[in-house]
Amino acid sequence: MEAANLTRVRYEKRGHVAHVTLDRPDRANAMDLRMHEELAFVWDDFEADDELWLAVLTGAGERAFSAGQDLKELAARIEDGSNAPSTFGSRGKPGWPRLTERFELAKPVLARVNGAAFGGGFELALACDVIVAADTATFALTEAKLGLIAGAGGVFRLTRQAPYRVALGHLISGRPMTADRAYQLGLVNEVVPAADLDAAVDAWVADILGCAPLAVRAVKQAAAAAATMPLQQAFATRFPWEERRMHSEDADEGPRAFVEKRPPRWQGR
CATH class of the missing domain: 1.10.12 (Lyase 2-enoyl-coa Hydratase; Chain  A, domain 2)
Known part of the structure; x- marks a missing residue:
């Protein structure tokens, strides 16, 4: 795969910063199998490029960071019999290892959350090192409502990054949390008005690049x-x-x- 062939993800290199944008705004940046394949290429390239020191991950548009798994694609695979039962992790699936399982990635990744981060979208943000969110952002792990499980690390990361009982409550109810609530729980580094989101992200980028x-x-x-x-x-x-x-x-x-x-x-x- 080459950068020119990306259709679901925008990947731009600006100085020492990789800008990665989930680019399906008409589908709330839901992640289908093609997007996972493209993201694997992006993260491989980011990790290998010595000139890239930091990545900023976001979603196109203002509606969503990512709504998570593309459920229409999943339902179609269930109907045609091509969907295999799945559990924790993505080994053996397109895009493996996904960001949620790149445990050896030492370069920092900053999540710019600009709307709904649901399901796999929230799991993707939880796998990042710094999260800067607009005050209009919303977070939720809704998998249990669908008979699924937050298998991309949500079960594990949320219970480690937030108080256990609070995290479990969200996991077994699918209840969403506001950006302010996520900040109170220590899940988010900074919450700003939506109009100030880019400036806040730029400030974090500058501070991180100021360090060795x-x-x-x-x-x-x-x-x-x-x-x-x-x-x-x-x-x-x-x-x-x-x-x-x-x-x-x-x-x-x-x-x-x-x-x-x-x-x-x-x-x-």
Whole structure:
């Protein structure tokens, strides 16, 4: 697959930032199998491109970040007998590994949530590292209402990222939450008026790019890996991206720039 052949996703590279847009606004950016295949290409390219340090993920239009799985496509596959029973994860399915299972992706991904993030759309946002939401955004895991399960990590991530009882209540009822409620629960980093969403995202992008890229990756990898470790074990663990940061040019550049009272010139190596 090539970038020119993408029909469900817009993928733009601007400096060190990859802009990834779910591009089916007429279907509330619902994710069909073709979109998952295209997203796999995008995330592979993002991870491999040394000039890309950060990704911003959003949905086209103002109606939805993503409504999740394309249920019309799913219903059609059920009718024609081509749909196999599914459970947690996407192994063996188009687009694997999807962002929700790219556990080794050390580059940060920021979600710009501009409307409804339901089902798989919410799961996609939960898999990102920073979430900036418009005050009109809404979040929900509605799978149980459909006889399904939040198998792209929603069951696991929501119960880890929000208080367990609160998370379970949303999972077994399908009840939505507002952007403000998501912020109160610590699921969202910032909520702003819809008109200010781009400015808020740009500010986060600038702040992240102002940090050394290898340090950012080392922080993300170590924080994720150590989250379930005893503290003593975490201190004793050698993390691959921290090894790279520790021996990098940027580890010397930061202190030099501080002493010389100038902005650091990060190399990412």
